[in-house]
Every structure is written in structure tokens, then in C-alpha cells.
Amino acid sequence: MHPEFIQMVEYAKNKGFKQICVCTNGFGFADQSSASRLLAAGISQVSISVHSHLEKHEERVTNKTGSYKRKIKAIGNLVKARAANQLVDGLSLKTVIHKQLLNRFRQHVEFFQNLGLDDIGFNFIRPDHGSRSSKWVPAFKELTPKLRELVLSNETVLKMNFSFLDIPTCMFPWEVLAEPRLRQRYIGKNFERCITIFSPTEKNGLRRFEWSDERKNSMKSHPAACSDCQLNDVCEGVWRGYLEIYGDGEFAAGPAKIETCFAAR
Ligand code: SF4
Known part of the structure; x- marks a missing residue:
């Protein structure tokens, strides 16, 4: 949305940044000529957010009619760009x-695999604003068995790259927790990131902060049971x-589950 976005990318490239990643709803890539301009400016990696393979669910989440078709077009353009070696640092989906x-986990990943994607990062929904309801937020006791099925499908058939973020570690299936290879493969890591928000309502038009501090200090909590967890x-x-x-x-059993699974290997 920033009017000088392309110039920002070019500036980063001219300063010597080798990896320039864009996390996007994909709208800027839906049109072929605009996608080409963005990639020519120096973008080397794209992560595109799509939350359902079903148009009606995607547009309920984004609250924007037409967003689904634009994202699907963008994925087509980006898959072609990757085949032409333009996205050297990768192309992934963020769900x-x-x-x-x-x-619908399995249908979701197969749909995007068929479009040419092989890397999906899943983030547990942040219950905020319109999403703060059990209509949108699943309980972990519902999620954990579904994660188990998805990981099993991936290990045996799908063979894609998945990572799961913002799920408390003890809520992963015990089969994943007890096996170091699976822990490494599926439990996502939140990297330290300094965020800049450009907005006329901020002092000097921008605000900078560490995303990890924001999550830890004002968005997440440790339930009481966590005090006994390693x-x-x-x-x-x-x-x-x-x-x-x-x-x-649900967290009362967390510390014991972690102790048992992490001691297993
Ligand atoms: S018990 Fe608490 S600290 Fe331990 S893994 Fe679960 S949420 Fe995290």
C-alpha cells in the first residue's frame, strides 16, 4: 500500500541486501506487469497469505470480495517467476x-500443492477484534488431533515443508514432541524482527518495535501451570x-507432557 514501495525495495537492493522478502496478500502480484515490476526491483522471496482453498472462507477471513481470485492469480504469476529463477530465496504460503x-487441512494443502507450492507456514489465529470468538478460534484439544493427521499425511504422502507458529509447544501431538527430527521439522521459530509501521497517526509518521517484545509483553501470557514447565x-x-x-x-498437563516427551529421546 505504501506509494513508494518499489523505491524501498530498490533502495534495499542498492544498499547491498541480498535477501529481500515480502509478506503480502498477493494483490500486487495478481497483475503480471505489476508482478514483473516488483520482482525486477529486487524482491527475492515472497510469502503470500491465503487462509482457505475455498473462496467463501477466504473472503470471510479477508472481508474483501474478489480477494480469493486475485490471490490465485498472484500464485500463478509467482510460481512462474520461481520457475524462471526470479525468486531465489523462495516462495511460500502463509495460512x-x-x-x-x-x-479441511488436507484438502487445503493439496489444493495449493497442485498450484505448485511446497512450503506452507501455519500461524495459529490471533484472537483479536472480529476473530475473538470460538467461531473462529479452535480449542487446542480440537487442533492437536488434526495436526497429528496432517503431519502423518505429510510424512507419508505429501512431503511438503510445513511449520506451525504460535501454538504453545505442549499443544503439539506427543509423537512430534518425542521425536527430535519432527520437532525440528514442524515446530516453527519466531525470529527476532524489528518492525516499522508507517502511519500518519504515529510520531514522525512511523513506529519501530521488536515484534517478539510486543508478543511477549502485551499479546501472550503464560498460564499458571507454566511455572512448573522446563x-x-x-x-x-x-x-x-x-x-x-x-x-x-488445557495447560494443566503441559509441563508433564513436555517432561515425558523431551525425555523420550
Ligand atoms: S506448559 Fe506453558 S511453558 Fe510449557 S510448553 Fe505449555 S504453554 Fe509453554
């Missing part, structure tokens, strides 16, 4: 885990909005 997706210092806990919907009862 929010919401309740409508739970029974991962208490490294696990970020859970979105506060989740606790407002479901409470913290």
Missing part, C-alpha cells in the same frame, strides 16, 4: 489456522485472547 480449516523461559505461552475464550484448563 492462519482457524476453525473452518480444521476439517520450557517456561523459551516458550512464549499462548495468545491472551485464547485464554479469554477457553481459559487455561
Whole structure:
């Protein structure tokens, strides 16, 4: 949306940045000529957010009619660009885990695999604003068995790259937790990122902050049971909005599960 976005990318490229990644809703890439301009400016990696393979669910999430078709066109253009070696650092899908997706994980990933994607990052939905409801936010007791099925399908058939973020570690299936290779492969890592928000309402038109501090200090909490958990210092806990919907009862068994699974290997 920033009117000088292309100039920003060119500036970064001219300063010597080798990896320039864009996380996007894909709208800027839906048109072939605009996609070509963006890529020529120096973008080397794209992560495109799509939250359902079904048009009606995607547009409920984005609240924007027409967004689904634009994203699908963008994926077509980006897959072609990757085949032409223009996206040397990768192309991936970013999907929010919401309740409508739970029974459709497999169809979702197969749909995008058929479009040419092989890398999906799943983020557990942040219960905020319009999404702060059990209609959109699944309980972990519903999610964990679905994760187990998806990981099993991936290990045996799909063979894609998946990572899951913003799911408290103890809510992963025990089969994943007890096997270091699977932990490494599926439990996503939140990297330190300094965020700049450009907005006329901010002082000097911008605000800079560490995303990890924002999550830890104002968006997530540790349920009381976490004080006995060996991962208490490294696990970020859970979105506060989740606790407002479901409470913290699911976490009582967390420390023992972590201890048993991490001791297994
Ligand atoms: S018990 Fe708490 S600290 Fe331990 S993995 Fe679960 S949420 Fe994280």
C-alpha cells in the first residue's frame, strides 16, 4: 500500500541486501506487469497469505470480495517467476489456522500443492477484534488431533515443508514432541524482527518495535501451570485472547507432557 514501495525495495537492493522478502496478500502480484515490476526491483522471496482453498472462507477471513481470485492469480504469476529463477530465496504460503480449516487441512494443502507450492507456514489465529470468538478460534484439544493427521499425511504422502507458529509447544501431538527430527521439522521459530509501521497517526509518521517484545509483553501470557514447565523461559505461552475464550484448563498437563516427551529421546 505504501506509494513508494518499489523505491524501498530498490533502495534495499542498492544498499547491498541480498535477501529481500515480502509478506503480502498477493494483490500486487495478481497483475503480471505489476508482478514483473516488483520482482525486477529486487524482491527475492515472497510469502503470500491465503487462509482457505475455498473462496467463501477466504473472503470471510479477508472481508474483501474478489480477494480469493486475485490471490490465485498472484500464485500463478509467482510460481512462474520461481520457475524462471526470479525468486531465489523462495516462495511460500502463509495460512492462519482457524476453525473452518480444521476439517479441511488436507484438502487445503493439496489444493495449493497442485498450484505448485511446497512450503506452507501455519500461524495459529490471533484472537483479536472480529476473530475473538470460538467461531473462529479452535480449542487446542480440537487442533492437536488434526495436526497429528496432517503431519502423518505429510510424512507419508505429501512431503511438503510445513511449520506451525504460535501454538504453545505442549499443544503439539506427543509423537512430534518425542521425536527430535519432527520437532525440528514442524515446530516453527519466531525470529527476532524489528518492525516499522508507517502511519500518519504515529510520531514522525512511523513506529519501530521488536515484534517478539510486543508478543511477549502485551499479546501472550503464560498460564499458571507454566511455572512448573522446563520450557517456561523459551516458550512464549499462548495468545491472551485464547485464554479469554477457553481459559487455561488445557495447560494443566503441559509441563508433564513436555517432561515425558523431551525425555523420550
Ligand atoms: S506448559 Fe506453558 S511453558 Fe510449557 S510448553 Fe505449555 S504453554 Fe509453554
